[in-house]
Amino acid sequence: MRQRRCVDELNAALHDAFERRSDVYLIGEDLLDPYGGAFKVGAGLSSRWPERVITTPISEASLFGVAAGMALRGYRPILEIMFGDFIALGFDQIVNGISKFREMYNDQVQVPLVVRTPMGGRRGYGPTHSQSLEKFLLGVPNVSMVAPSEVHDVRALLTNAIEDDEPVFFIENKVMYGRPNRRPVDGLLDGMRCVEESGPYPALTFSGNDFAESSATIVAYGGMVPIALDAAVQLILEHEVFCEVVALSRLLPLGIDAIVESVARSGALVTAEEGSLTAGVGAELTARVQERAWGDLRGPARRVAAADGIIPAAPGLEAEALPGVMDIVDAVLVRQAVRAS
């Protein structure tokens, strides 16, 4: 079966949702056909459902609240924020509204909205259009954050987010859009065995040695998943080191069952994220895994992340700032050295 691009699968999920439910709306900037949104995820929707695609002024500070108001009143708005960097403009609505309404109003209301937004670099967009700001959402209670990768069923994940009764931040990696949505076939992908959790937002765990004892568990999400898989393959081919890769699809609430199971076989944890290091997703993962699996770990976890700084525009500088395959390989080999010593 020919694999469709991730952007097409996401687009299909939106068309599905609009067909299935009359309470779904898409709100955001530059959504109308023939443009169909900056990354074309909403292409075709405004032609089929012109009354339910609302193209907006450039007003992110308010748009999060507009979506919340619709959700409070029984609709299922999907808010498209053109670049993930722009969620900074909406943080009052996110922290003091969306995150609070259900609990603060004593469970009298629900806020079933989805915020879809692209994150990530490697496209040369420079400091304010390349970031991965998931860590800022990680501290927000009462919301879900889903960050699919190209090995997840991205169509199903977006469908589940739209059906979710809690607010969902749906983080779409920019590089992922144009890549094929590669799915394991008969439990295999790239020659690695893969197991997938059940539930609406499953983690996938990959192993190059059929889940026998391995040297490290690499945890990644979003755009770092293919990089982690490449690193795992390189470690096998060039170093004869076997790792497992856990590809998370949900960062909030942050479930670590798949990681803990994997760490029991590997004894080492390496986290990989495209956001900057300090107070990042890896820091939270590390704390949680160490709390639950301390006895399985041979040494401290290692975090692979972007440098604490800007993401420069020039390709060479950008590549220096963002984590790559070699950063993960090196992090695993450091752990491997600990094991050998």
Add this chain to the structure above:
Amino acid sequence: MLDFYRQMCLIRRFEETLLEMFSEGLLVGTTHTCIGQEANAVGVLSHVDADLDVVVSNHRCHGHYIAFTGDVSGLIAEVMGRVTGTCGGRGGSQHLCRGNFYTNGVQGSIAPLATGIALAERERGAGALTTVFLGDGTLGQGAVYECLNMASLWSLPLLIVVENNRYAQTTPSELAVSGSVAARAEAFGIETAELDTTDVVQVHAAAGAAASSVRRSGRPYFLVLNTHRMAPHSKGDDTRHPDELEALREHDPLRVLGARLERSDRARIERECREEIAAAREAGEEAPAAGAALAR
């Protein structure tokens, strides 16, 4: 007129009771009273249907809440932190939700919420009017202008009421609000009216015209109500000169309307309000406190 007086009196007695309880150390946290501004809540919300229409309010929300829901016992229990409170004690004075009534505590953040609610209600097509109450201080928030723009662009059935009490906490509007308040909305193509009174009858008439306009045209409306806050921003933080506060007493909406009522009617209504608030307070005191942490 008697019902207007009764509602304003109920709000006044409610908030005076809160301030008394704070001064007696019976309440913690904060509260923002609308003492002196009651005519706005009562005059505007006499035009809305609590089963159909939606109200979005701000930190200074007790008057709006009581005028819309009539629920003084839920509100006093909420401020007292009781399980019987409107939000089970989770929200407190300025974070309320009951039926079609919502408040939140950050200046300006309710404007986008009200815009989204009005959009939802426009789509539902049941004819609901969404009313949002802002203050002059809130005009410093950029989100307000984003929402005026969207409400006009999208023809939302949204009544925006600005209660201009001329102070943002302690800052006089001369230091915070430039130009014309009404012209802000006019620039977005929104019909506007401005009123300079604390007479509930006049507020009622102007708000009726505003609400009718929104219901008829489906377009937003911007109603500026110049008013006076006779009490502190929250409690005990009034930096104004006592002479200034004394001068405001002639604008007291209870005095303005009360002058046209029979003395016996006023006395009866005031007694009934006192009794209703006292009963609500008593019920609140008897209700269990929310949260077990302090009971151990």
